[in-house]
Amino acid sequence: MGTAQDGRRCVRRRSRARRKERQRVSRPRIVITGLGGISALGTNAPAIWNAMKTGTNGIAPIDIPEKDELKAKLAAQVRELPDHGFERRLLLTTSRFGLLAMIAAKEALSDSGIIDHGIDPLRTGAIIGTGIFGGDVIDTNYKAILLEKKKRTDIFLVPQAMPSSPAVHVSMAFGLKGPVYGTSSACSSANHAFAAALDTLRAGRADVMIAGGSDAPLNFGVLKAWDSMRILSRNGCRPFSADRDGLVLGDGAGAVVLETEDHARARGATILAELAGAGLTADAGDIVAPDMDGAARAMEQCLADADLARGDVQYVNAHGTGTMGNDKTETQAIRRAFGAHADSLAVSSTKSMHGHCMGASGALEMIAAVGTVRDGILPPTLGYANPDPECDLDYVPNKPRKADVAAVISNSFAFGGSNAVIAVKRA
Numbered sequence: 001m002g003t004a005q006d007g008r009r010c011v012r013r014r015s016r017a018r019r020k021e022r023q024r025v026s027r028p029r030i031v032i033t034g035l036g037g038i039s040a041l042g043t044n045a046p047a048i049w050n051a052m053k054t055g056t057n058g059i060a061p062i063d064i065p066e067k068d069e070l071k072a073k074l075a076a077q078v079r080e081l082p083d084h085g086f087e088r089r090l091l092l093t094t095s096r097f098g099l100l101a102m103i104a105a106k107e108a109l110s111d112s113g114i115i116d117h118g119i120d121p122l123r124t125g126a127i128i129g130t131g132i133f134g135g136d137v138i139d140t141n142y143k144a145i146l147l148e149k150k151k152r153t154d155i156f157l158v159p160q161a162m163p164s165s166p167a168v169h170v171s172m173a174f175g176l177k178g179p180v181y182g183t184s185s186a187c188s189s190a191n192h193a194f195a196a197a198l199d200t201l202r203a204g205r206a207d208v209m210i211a212g213g214s215d216a217p218l219n220f221g222v223l224k225a226w227d228s229m230r231i232l233s234r235n236g237c238r239p240f241s242a243d244r245d246g247l248v249l250g251d252g253a254g255a256v257v258l259e260t261e262d263h264a265r266a267r268g269a270t271i272l273a274e275l276a277g278a279g280l281t282a283d284a285g286d287i288v289a290p291d292m293d294g295a296a297r298a299m300e301q302c303l304a305d306a307d308l309a310r311g312d313v314q315y316v317n318a319h320g321t322g323t324m325g326n327d328k329t330e331t332q333a334i335r336r337a338f339g340a341h342a343d344s345l346a347v348s349s350t351k352s353m354h355g356h357c358m359g360a361s362g363a364l365e366m367i368a369a370v371g372t373v374r375d376g377i378l379p380p381t382l383g384y385a386n387p388d389p390e391c392d393l394d395y396v397p398n399k400p401r402k403a404d405v406a407a408v409i410s411n412s413f414a415f416g417g418s419n420a421v422i423a424v425k426r427a
Helices: 004-026 045-054 088-092 096-112 135-146 157-161 165-174 189-202 220-229 261-266 292-305 324-344 358-375
Strands: 030-038 124-129 180-183 208-215 252-260 273-282 315-317 346-348 407-414 418-426
Touching: 030 045, 030 096, 030 189, 030 261, 030 358, 045 096, 045 358, 088 165, 096 124, 096 165, 096 208, 096 252, 124 165, 124 189, 124 358, 135 157, 135 220, 157 165, 165 180, 165 208, 180 189, 189 208, 189 252, 189 273, 189 358, 189 407, 189 418, 208 358, 252 261, 252 358, 273 292, 273 358, 292 324, 292 407, 292 418, 315 358, 324 407, 358 407, 358 418
Parallel strands: 124 180, 124 208, 315 346, 315 407
Antiparallel strands: 030 252, 030 273, 208 252, 273 418, 407 418
16 A cells, blocks of 8 residues: 555656646747858868768868977867858957857858848847857967067957857847857857757747857967866877777867747748757766766756657767767766667767867767768767777777668767757657
8 A cells, every 4th residue: 555655756756747748749849950060071061971971080280380389289170261251340359269150150041041031130049159268369469468568459359259259249240139148068068059049949039049169279378278188189089999098179160050840841941850859967076077977867868858768869979089088988878878778879979080179069069960860871980999898889980881860869078067968850
């Protein structure tokens, strides 16, 4: 015979289940209608995806003026910018990471067809993540003051360098007057931007959101700081391989156009995929060491939010930085989140190709997630040479693979234990 406490628990469970069911019925489906990107793999999203699905390595010797003073010699670097046509007033007030964001957003908007249809500026916003700030202009201005003895910085240094610069400059470039702000959670910044945009659209605060991430950490001051952490690879990014020796930094940006399904269908948009859900957690532990529990809970929450069972997911785009601790911990977290189904999952790290682009990484990995569900091709983990007993999943080593993929999750786990996971479904 059950106790009164058992009865109350049963009532609470039923109440939670009813709330979840009402939420699923009432909340709108959020779809992806445009993609944009720029990275070492290419200056647009199709070029980036083509490089990913063919296993092209964008990591090469770094090329900045102070490269001889750095220990790390490799980077995944955007070496040439495409013609973009932005006004001089915008270029004067932003730095490289803001410009990269504008380039990615412009492509995503064009890809979505919404510019030709007509944007309602009051119902359209932008949320762009960044993990660092405008380090290039900080370097330039500090050198001018300390070495060249100039009396003042550039008048626009603050707006050029501020972490919200990518979001606000995207809004100014395209006249967006809906919700506009930046997210900054180190390596999880782009996935937090996607999650925030997802919630914004579900809540009815906008009909269309541009979301993504941008970072430009390949400047002397930032690279010197990373040198001191001793986690940059001297030999290349080799996630999950037993001989991995660290991460390789990169720069770049990625953006998507997100809409409610009703809005997209009303204007006849091509729906590329569905942004089905997100899971957000914190480790509340070590500032740099990852925690399996926090990562696993983020994946579990993402599956629940996306209404996905474990077996519905065929591919995980891993955070996969190439450090000893991260890759082992992420493997353990995937095993806990997916249980026995983990042995059937394909898992790969595209950072082995585009490098760790900090706040832009999740946005570039969104391109991989959308490409995978649309084309049925698993991007590989390059540089995988030797199995690690503590990393015992299918990492799609070195060569792409065809697969029928209906749902993907993409992981981002940041310093400070800030975890963000998103789910993408086939349209």
